[in-house]
Amino acid sequence: MALRIYNVLGREKQDFVPLVEGRVGMYVCGPTVYDEPHIGHAKNYVAFDVVVRWLRKSGYKVLYVQNITDVGHLRDSGEDPIQIVARRTQSGPMQVAEYYARSFFDSMDALGNIRPDISPRASGHVPEQIKMIETLIEKGHAYVVNGSVYFDVASDPDYGKLSNRRLEEQEENVRVAERSEKRNPEDFALWKYAEPEHILRWDSPWGEGFPGWHIECSAMAKKYLGATFDIHGGGIDNLFPHNESEIAQSECANEAPFARYWMLVGSLTVEGVKMSKSIGNTLTIQAALKRYRPETIRYFMQGVHYASPFDFSDEAFEAASKGWERIANAVRLTRKMMNSAAPGDDGSAILSVVETAKADFAAAMDDDFNAPIAIATLQGLTREVNTLLNGGAAVGLDVLKAIDAAYTDTAGDVLGVLPGHDAAGGDGAREAALVELLIAMRAQARASRNWAESDRIRDELAKVGVVLEDRADGTVWKVN
RNA sequence: GGUGGUGUGGCGAAGUGGCUAACGCGGAGGUCUGCAAAACCUCUAUUCGCGGGUUCAAUUCCCGCCACCACCUCCA
Incomplete structure (x- = not known):
């Protein structure tokens, strides 16, 4: 089944056909580094991380470029946010940018996002931006006023094709233009x-200054992916003016189509409200990671299709977390049983279920990266796996390996929501040995019906986050 | 005002011109268990914002309306 992508450019689901067979060039708008990354960033970049993972799983050789915006852009206040932070912290602007760039990478790593192949910085590509601006001037798409350069929107008949904002429609709504050095308010x-x-x-060439907000993406995308490339990603909130302007600049300068597929991620709210500093409801990724484990954050965010708006609420998080745990428990149990299972294919009747689940998972991901359905197929698989593993019948090692591989290929490699391979939850051999020792002591107590002692061990372990579950064939444990 | 999006059970959330409207959470009952946990089984939307229309048939297509959200020029 072929991959289909909802292309915002054209507003329809289309078959994905890369420019060069077997290869995908992908550009995703990166963060402006002047503050700690928050869960809105997390949602965005987890979404594209999964896109890249699935493309690679599908056999594509992907070149993933995601910029770091570290040059000054103006805000409402008329001041560059990096500059504001620099002054407040009595630091240099590039010091601020570097600090938050590192923080961004740290957070992305912690969430399990695979790093982009290239993370170009806008500040390191000023010559490329200037060159592109010069080209636009030469081709009559831009003009110089008082040391600034503006893009002449009227020179681009395609302007507005991504966001459906056509100039002729807009003009009627534009009030008496304020005094401006621009020819058109839309420039x-x-x-x-x-x-x-x-x-x-x-x-x-126009004196000392700084690049406009949009030009960096155009210049860097061209440098690393070429004038025309496959996928451009970003947040829906930047559809206009940012993405629209990128297209205009690039296509006018390059005289070639820009990105062929546009994928835009829905916005995130917290408890139904848009995150904002003034409200004080900004949840940073680091803060979220103190409360929740990264796999559950990823799982939660993929429970909603990437293009839909997403609300981060504690109630919804808890529900998703429970759902994640169901899958994680099954995987943990599978791996635990692999340690002691006899070779062979006992229980192989489940293999057809496993194959079906893998196929359904692939079909879901191929349908515009429909992670919610992909997860639903894993939940269905999990019911069958749990029935088998808890049924008391022997399960051969070959079958367990097939189950483990299915989860690893899907929930692990693609969605990135599986805990580490250590059956215990990944806290080291020494801790595992200590817990096993306590479990053995408790088993003795249980054998002599000393329930007080056995419950005490279980309760004390629970206090430090180690949860025990007794099964007919022994006790399994996990770290909360 | 413009552009785009959303509105599905107690909650989150898929989905389709017509089979019993996925899946998870929660809730009810049951099995298993020393207890617990985990797990499994059964039940939990005659119904998909409202009103029209097209159709043999619409939650799914069209029109209108209502509500909410995002963006609207240099704020990723």
């Missing part, structure tokens, strides 16, 4: 003249 800055107090500044 956007490619290069901005730096006022004396602006710290982040570079030399350019």
Whole structure:
């Protein structure tokens, strides 16, 4: 079954046909590094991490580029956010950018996101941006005013094709344009003249200044992926003006199509409210990781299709967490039983169920990366696996290995939601040995019907996060 | 006002022109168990925002309306 992707450019689900067979060039808008990354970032980048993982699982050789925005862009206040933080912390702007870039990578690593192949920084690509701006000027798509350069929206008949904002429709709604150096209110800055107090500044043919917000993505995508490439990802909140402007700049400068498939991720709210500093409901990834384990965060976020809006609430998180645990328990049990199972294919009747689940999982992912359905197939598989493993009948090692491989291929490699391979939850051989020792002592107590002692061991372990479950064939444990 | 999106059971959330509207959580009952936990089984939306229309048939297509959300020029 072929991969299909909902292309925002055209607003329809399309067969995915890469530019070069077997290869995928993919660009995802990265963060502006002036603050700690939050769970909105997590949702976005987990989504694209899974996209890349699935493409690779499907056999594509993927080149994944995700930028780091570390140059100054203006905000409402008229000031560059990096500059604001720099002043507040009495640091240099690039020091601030570096600090938060590292924090971003740390958080992404902790969430289990595979790093992009290239993480280009806007500050390191100013010459490329200037070159592209010069090209736009030469081709009559941009003009210089007072040391700034603006893109002439009227020169691009395609402007608005991604967001469906056509100029002619817009114009009627534009109130009397305020006094501006722009020809049209819709024109956007490619290069901005730096006022004396602006710290982040570079030399350019138009004097000292700094690049516009959108041009970095156009320049870096071109440099690493070419004028035309396969997939452009980002958040839906940047559809306009950012993504629209990227297309306009790139296609006018390169005279070639830009990204062929646009995938935009739905926005995230917290308890139904948009995260914002003024409300004070921003949840950073580091804070979230103190409360929840990363696999459950990933699982939770993939319970909703990537393009849909997503609400991060404790209640919904708990529900998802329980669902995750069901799968994780089954995998843990499978691996535990692998340690002592006899070779052979006892219980092989389940293999057809395993194959069906793998096929259903693949079909779901091929259908515009439908992770919710992919997870549903794993839940269905888990019911069958649990029935088998808890049924008391012998299960051969070959069968257990097949089950483990199915989970690893799907929940592990693609969704990235499985705990580490250590059956105990991954806290080291010494801890495992200590727990096993206590379990053995408890088994003795149980054998002599000393329930007080056996319950005490179980309760004390529970206090430090080690949960015991008694089975007919022994006791299994896990770390909460 | 413009553009786009969403509205499905107690909660989260898939989905389809017509088989019993996935899956998870929660709830009820049961099995298993020293107890617990885990697990399994059964039940839990005559119904898919509202009103029209198309159709033999719509939650799914079309129109209108209502509600909520996002973005709307230099705020990833």
